[in-house]
Amino acid sequence: MDPGASPPTATVRDCVDLKDWETTREGTPVPLPSGQPMRYRTTAQVEQWDDGRWRVITYTQHGEQTC
8 A cells, every 4th residue: 555645546356256156147057167267366456545435546456366
């Protein structure tokens, strides 16, 4: 986090877990791609704007990095 930046910025790292996700198309379940990892890392760059809210500027999925 860099609260001194203008605007303040932060890097958020997370783990996406798709184990309980269900994708549908017109109400019909669609299976995930066969090579899709069920858990992978993500990174988001966020900024705090003048109204005080944080906004995601970039969001990167790291499918090759499991968690």
